[in-house]
Amino acid sequence: MKELTDGAITTWVNGAASQFISAADRGLLYGDGVFETMHVRDGAARFLPLHLQRLAASCDRLAIEPLNLVQLTEEIHAATRQLGNGIAKLVVTRGTSTRRGYAAHGAAQPTRILSITDAVPRLAPTARVEFSSVTVSENPLLAGMKHLNRLENVLAQSSMTANTDEVLMCSADGAVVCGSMSNVFVVRPQRLLTPRIDRAGVAGIVRRVVMREAAALGWAMEETTLTRAQLLAADEVFLTNARIGVWPVGQLAGRALATGALTARLAAIVEAHHGSG
Amino acid sequence: MKELTDGAITTWVNGAASQFISAADRGLLYGDGVFETMHVRDGAARFLPLHLQRLAASCDRLAIEPLNLVQLTEEIHAATRQLGNGIAKLVVTRGTSTRRGYAAHGAAQPTRILSITDAVPRLAPTARVEFSSVTVSENPLLAGMKHLNRLENVLAQSSMTANTDEVLMCSADGAVVCGSMSNVFVVRPQRLLTPRIDRAGVAGIVRRVVMREAAALGWAMEETTLTRAQLLAADEVFLTNARIGVWPVGQLAGRALATGALTARLAAIVEAHHGSG
Numbered sequence: 001m002k003e004l005t006d007g008a009i010t011t012w013v014n015g016a017a018s019q020f021i022s023a024a025d026r027g028l029l030y031g032d033g034v035f036e037t038m039h040v041r042d043g044a045a046r047f048l049p050l051h052l053q054r055l056a057a058s059c060d061r062l063a064i065e066p067l068n069l070v071q072l073t074e075e076i077h078a079a080t081r082q083l084g085n086g087i088a089k090l091v092v093t094r095g096t097s098t099r100r101g102y103a104a105h106g107a108a109q110p111t112r113i114l115s116i117t118d119a120v121p122r123l124a125p126t127a128r129v130e131f132s133s134v135t136v137s138e139n140p141l142l143a144g145m146k147h148l149n150r151l152e153n154v155l156a157q158s159s160m161t162a163n164t165d166e167v168l169m170c171s172a173d174g175a176v177v178c179g180s181m182s183n184v185f186v187v188r189p190q191r192l193l194t195p196r197i198d199r200a201g202v203a204g205i206v207r208r209v210v211m212r213e214a215a216a217l218g219w220a221m222e223e224t225t226l227t228r229a230q231l232l233a234a235d236e237v238f239l240t241n242a243r244i245g246v247w248p249v250g251q252l253a254g255r256a257l258a259t260g261a262l263t264a265r266l267a268a269i270v271e272a273h274h275g276s277g
Numbered sequence: 278m279k280e281l282t283d284g285a286i287t288t289w290v291n292g293a294a295s296q297f298i299s300a301a302d303r304g305l306l307y308g309d310g311v312f313e314t315m316h317v318r319d320g321a322a323r324f325l326p327l328h329l330q331r332l333a334a335s336c337d338r339l340a341i342e343p344l345n346l347v348q349l350t351e352e353i354h355a356a357t358r359q360l361g362n363g364i365a366k367l368v369v370t371r372g373t374s375t376r377r378g379y380a381a382h383g384a385a386q387p388t389r390i391l392s393i394t395d396a397v398p399r400l401a402p403t404a405r406v407e408f409s410s411v412t413v414s415e416n417p418l419l420a421g422m423k424h425l426n427r428l429e430n431v432l433a434q435s436s437m438t439a440n441t442d443e444v445l446m447c448s449a450d451g452a453v454v455c456g457s458m459s460n461v462f463v464v465r466p467q468r469l470l471t472p473r474i475d476r477a478g479v480a481g482i483v484r485r486v487v488m489r490e491a492a493a494l495g496w497a498m499e500e501t502t503l504t505r506a507q508l509l510a511a512d513e514v515f516l517t518n519a520r521i522g523v524w525p526v527g528q529l530a531g532r533a534l535a536t537g538a539l540t541a542r543l544a545a546i547v548e549a550h551h552g553s554g
Binding site: 009147149 | 286288290295296297298299300301302303304305306307308309312339340364366368370371377378379380381382390392394396398411412413414415416418419424425426427428429430431432433434435437449457458
């Protein structure tokens with residue numbers, strides 16, 4: 001999980017090749033922005049329409065000026081064609097304020113920072129998962145968005161031990177919310193469960209695709225409150241994220257889990273998906 | 278409150294005059310850092326030792342590499358001497374990672390961004406305060422620190438109406454935590470109350486000075502849980518922040534409040550303080 005190939009990162013700021021942003025950018029000063037991490041395969045960012053849809057919805061919720069999605073799409077296409085395979089990351093901030101202070105009034109145009117790399121983590125085929133002692137704070141106004149306030153994720157990943165691939169994070173009242181970089185699913189007979197994300201957590205793109213595909217396969221999809229005890233009692237668990245797709249959990253809090261039929265099926269569906277929507 | 282003089286902002290990054298930081302800085306990518314906003318008077322940052330002490334303590338909590346405080350002090354002195362009067366802001370991030378992802382492993386030296394401006398907001402002598410509908414999320418691991426995850430403050434200030442100077446923010450369970458850019462105090466007979474900051478909120482520098490000075494005046498100082506109802510029933514309330522000092526609340530949720538004797542006394546003490554500790 002931790003070994004990366006040695007690829008360089010290439011970055012564009014507002015469409016121009018650059019490695020720098022203004023030190024007065026609100027993304028730096030307040031985490032006032034959002035981001036998307038996209039899996040690039042065969043020269044294209046997979047699920048790009050879903051990523052751009054989430055990005056635009058988050059900007060709308062945060063009252064960040066709407067982006068020119070046509071221009072942005074062209075910039076991403078140009079970058080990913082050049083990359084071939086790897087990861088593209090897009091950060092959009094509210095821009096550089098003309099005034100000091102938290103208030104967003106007077107913020108200029110959003111800043112868009114696009115970076116690509118062929119450094120893709122080598123993953124174990126199944127994930128070794130533990131529970132993190134770092135809780136996820138709750139705020140309905142921020143829930144679901146992939147915003148730049150990610151200190152909790154940093155703390156959770158930084159305290160991971162070497163033989164752990166991912167940690168699950170809970171809210172203060174003990175509900176499982178997410179992995180530090182993933183969404184989590186529990187498979188039950190004919191039912192697929194995943195945590196609600198209306199108070200905390202990120203509305204992951206592969207999470208969305210998996211929910212749609214599982215429903216198409218005839219499984220009842222439930223966004224619900226999942227306790228730590230329910231996770232510990234589960235027989236089949238998997239994680240999702242844009243880079244990894246569907247990642248079966250092979251070990252949860254020290255207990256071995258097998259990869260079930262639905263997990264394998266969904267992993268294959270996501271892997272084979274052309275990724276255009 | 279919103280009118281600023283037209284002063285420019287001068288910025289140094291890692292000690293060198295620069296307006297730019299790396300687009301791969303973790304401060305931008307994750308809000309992975311902390312900041313201090315300091316009031317500069319007569320060429321010196323007031324309460325600088327307290328600011329640096331808080332900064333170092335926060336870096337320690339976040340496992341950000343320790344700063345060279347001697348070097349940092351010299352840089353701040355050089356900048357504030359040049360400024361004379363105004364505001365100095367210091368942002369310290371974990372630096373630029375050599376690897377993608379949330380985990381802090383492999384982060385380089387911290388990035389320090391120092392900026393100064395003579396653009397000081399003109400404040401009304403007393404503050405008109407309302408309650409914000411934006412809640413403050415709770416996480417003991419982040420509480421007290423002036424970290425860069427400040428989207429809630431941005432949302433709270435952005436929704437303030439024109440005739441409001443500050444908004445009070447509550448936790449999800451209704452406890453008053455802080456103002457969007459201040460700490461809050463309630464004066465009772467011989468007791469001074471302020472919200473606990475062990476689950477949310479910032480350990481403000483002037484908050485700390487006021488607690489010390491009030492105790493020295495013989496007042497009982499209580500860090501406690503304050504409800505919205507207690508605030509609404511209060512006769513004497515004030516706010517604190519590094520830039521403003523002690524700011525009497527003249528209107529709270531539409532009700533007029535007088536500036537009491539303790540508030541005036543503490544305001545004068547903080548204003549007159551040489552600010553060296």
